[in-house]
Amino acid sequence: MEISQNECFLQDFLLLGIISIILILSLRSYVNDLARTEIKEKMESLANEKFILLVNDEITENDSLILGLQNIRSKTSSRNTGSVEINVTIRKENDFTRLRLIRSNSFQSKYWVFYNNYKTTSTYCIGEINTNSLDKYR
Numbered sequence: 760m761e762i763s764q765n766e767c768f769l770q771d772f773l774l775l776g777i778i779s780i781i782l783i784l785s786l787r788s789y790v791n792d793l794a795r796t797e798i799k800e801k802m803e804s805l806a807n808e809k810f811i812l813l814v815n816d817e818i819t820e821n822d823s824l825i826l827g828l829q830n831i832r833s834k835t836s837s838r839n840t841g842s843v844e845i846n847v848t849i850r851k852e853n854d855f856t857r858l859r860l861i862r863s864n865s866f867q868s869k870y871w872v873f874y875n876n877y878k879t880t881s882t883y884c885i886g887e888i889n890t891n892s893l894d895k896y897r
Contacts, residue, residue, distance in 0.1 A: 791885040794874045795831050798885075801849070801856050802829040810851040815896060825849075827890035828858070831872055834887045845870070845896050860893070867894070 802825050812819055824847070843862040848855060857875035861884075868889050874880035 787879070787883070790877070790879055791833070791883070794877065794880045794885045795833070797876075798831055798856070798858070798872070798874060799829055801851075801854075805849070805851065808851060810849055813846075813848040813850070814893070815846055816848075821892050823890055823892035827870075827888040827892065828872075831886045831888050834871060834884050843897060845893055860888070862893070867891075 805825060812821055812824070814821065814824070842864050845860045845862070847858040847860060849858075850856075859873040859875060859881070860870040861873070863869040863871070866889075868891050870888050870890065870893070871884040872886045872888060873883070874885050
């Protein structure tokens with residue numbers, strides 16, 4: 760039995776499509792891993808350094824939040840919708856780290872992290888943290 764040229768083309772096209780989808784999903788995961796690593800390194804570099812922490816545009820001191828960000832981890836499979844959105848900016852000299860945290864509706868100490876330095880990481884959640892340090896923000 761001979762395979763026609765059209766069938767061969769269709770098989771190649773299907774294989775290429777599957778490979779493309781796998782690469783796109785892998786790349787997104789890789790970018791999220793890089794962003795989490797970048798945030799962890801930036802938070803660790805704040806030790807014994809002078810920095811300004813802004814939460815919803817108000818200067819605050821919150822070592823607990825910095826510790827939570829140092830422990831950022833890959834998001835769980837739970838749904839990442841929330842009610843309260845909190846904007847966090849950390850300024851160290853001329854370096855700005857801008858994050859958007861969305862509080863979980865189910866667990867008040869769980870926040871999904873969006874990293875505003877890159878288009879993809881500001882659109883899609885890159886990880887989650889657990890902290891009670893933002894309870895006063897509603």
